[in-house]
Amino acid sequence: MSVAGNRRRIGHLDMDAFFAAVEQLDRPELRGRPVIVGGLGPRGVVSTASYEAREFGVGSAMPMSRAQRLCPQAAFLAPRFRRYKEISNVVRRILLDITPIIEPVSLDEAFFDLTACCEDIATALAIAAEVKRAVEETTRLACSVGLAGNRFLAKLASELAKPGGLRLIAPEQVQATLDPLHVGRLQGVGPVTARRLQGMGIVTVRQLRSTDLDLLVRTFGAHGRILHRRARGEDSSPVACSRQSLSVSRETTFPVDVTDPARWETVLRELAADVAAQLQREKLVAHCVRVKARFPDFRTQTRQTTVATGVDSAALLGSIAVELLRHRIETGARGLRLLGVGAARLVESAARQLPLFDDTPGASRDR
DNA sequence: TCTGGGGTCCTAGGACCC
DNA sequence: TCTGGGGTCCTAGGACCC
Numbered sequence: 001m002s003v004a005g006n007r008r009r010i011g012h013l014d015m016d017a018f019f020a021a022v023e024q025l026d027r028p029e030l031r032g033r034p035v036i037v038g039g040l041g042p043r044g045v046v047s048t049a050s051y052e053a054r055e056f057g058v059g060s061a062m063p064m065s066r067a068q069r070l071c072p073q074a075a076f077l078a079p080r081f082r083r084y085k086e087i088s089n090v091v092r093r094i095l096l097d098i099t100p101i102i103e104p105v106s107l108d109e110a111f112f113d114l115t116a117c118c119e120d121i122a123t124a125l126a127i128a129a130e131v132k133r134a135v136e137e138t139t140r141l142a143c144s145v146g147l148a149g150n151r152f153l154a155k156l157a158s159e160l161a162k163p164g165g166l167r168l169i170a171p172e173q174v175q176a177t178l179d180p181l182h183v184g185r186l187q188g189v190g191p192v193t194a195r196r197l198q199g200m201g202i203v204t205v206r207q208l209r210s211t212d213l214d215l216l217v218r219t220f221g222a223h224g225r226i227l228h229r230r231a232r233g234e235d236s237s238p239v240a241c242s243r244q245s246l247s248v249s250r251e252t253t254f255p256v257d258v259t260d261p262a263r264w265e266t267v268l269r270e271l272a273a274d275v276a277a278q279l280q281r282e283k284l285v286a287h288c289v290r291v292k293a294r295f296p297d298f299r300t301q302t303r304q305t306t307v308a309t310g311v312d313s314a315a316l317l318g319s320i321a322v323e324l325l326r327h328r329i330e331t332g333a334r335g336l337r338l339l340g341v342g343a344a345r346l347v348e349s350a351a352r353q354l355p356l357f358d359d360t361p362g363a364s365r366d367r
Numbered sequence: 368t369c370t371g372g373g374g375t376c377c378t379a380g381g382a383c384c385c
Numbered sequence: 386t387c388t389g390g391g392g393t394c395c396t397a398g399g400a401c402c403c
Contacts, residue, residue, distance in 0.1 A: 039371055043371075046371095047371080047403090060403080061371080063369060063370055065370095066370095105403070107403090108403080187401090187402080188401070188402090189401090190400060190401050190402085191401095192401085221377080222377070246376095247374070247375085248374095249372085249374075252371090252372085253370095253371060253372085288395090288396095298369085300398085300399095301397085302396090302398075304395085304397080306395070340372090373403090374401105374402080374403090375400105375401085376400090376402105377398105377399085377401105378400105379396100380396090380397095381395085381396090382395080383392100384394105385390105385391090385392090
């Protein structure tokens with residue numbers, strides 16, 4: 001598959017500091033100022049920090065309290081998802097004008113496959129540049145675009161292009177681009193894996209690349225094989241247009257820990273109603289119901305149960321969740337920090353009443 | 368510093384079946 | 386009496402991503 005003609009041309013588009021940039025677009029007085037979008041309650045975290053705020057060390061997933069200390073002069077804003085979704089749809093339509101093969105990853109990010117719509121990499125690069133120009137002109141927001149032979153490298157390219165850049169990683173540049181990077185820059189290497197790798201003396205991608213596959217597999221299981229491939233810039237996963245979701249969930253962190261069981265059950269039923277509403281909207285029923293509880297010390301427990309008949313009603317979902325919490329979680333007296341309700345093993349509701357094959361002729365249970 | 372919310376994928380153990 | 390082998394399903398937890 002290394003024939004040049006079989007090489008793929010994959011793009012990745014990523015809006016720069018998206019939520020914060022939208023706020024600066026809609027409120028000109030915020031332009032040039034540090035803007036931090038995230039949860040405003042006592043336990044909120046940062047969703048997005050504008051580049052001005054990043055100068056102060058503020059970054060995603062950081063507790064708001066810390067962001068506040070680092071950059072008290074910033075504008076602190078709650079997210080406005082409906083507005084972000086509007087703009088996200090505009091971007092999606094621009095991509096769909098170019099190719100039907102697009103895969104949205106989140107509101108601010110999407111892959112697109114240019115393999116079929118251009119002959120060579122030079123044409124692909126011109127199209128990627130045009131996509132970027134069209135997105136920026138239409139939305140008046142900056143984005144970064146990466147182009148490469150697979151998804152993993154395309155995403156890395158857009159990251160390296162930030163902010164506001166366009167970057168190609170050509171086949172002959174792959175290794176030189178990857179080698180000097182810290183392993184933590186690779187998708188799939190989070191804090192835990194990075195630490196474990198460091199414990200093995202592996203800090204850069206170059207070192208990871210020269211590590212024996214068997215050793216990686218012994219240490220990390222199937223993940224070791226992925227690491228081995230990532231270090232070489234290999235990734236054969238396709239750009240996949242959206243598929244049905246596998247689970248639906250809602251959870252909430254309380255501003256202060258809640259000790260009242262009646263309150264827990266009220267909250268569970270509210271969360272269950274939200275989950276049910278989404279299931280009904282998407283015409284799905286669930287065969288697995290979960291609850292999630294987080295304790296003041298941040299330990300988390302989940303309990304799930306399988307239900308033979310698919311559920312999508314708020315009342316039933318709520319009752320199952322309440323039962324799971326009452327009888328399967330040792331809540332104790334210290335209260336709870338978070339509660340969640342989830343639905344999984346989803347099936348289209350139209351298929352709910354399909355009869356099972358019973359006593360299929362010839363399907364003997366004997367050996 | 369004190370940790371959101373919505374997801375996906377993987378692992379490991381146990382039940383159960385033939 | 387001292388012990389199979391493979392397969393599937395279920396559950397709980399954890400890493401990771403945006």
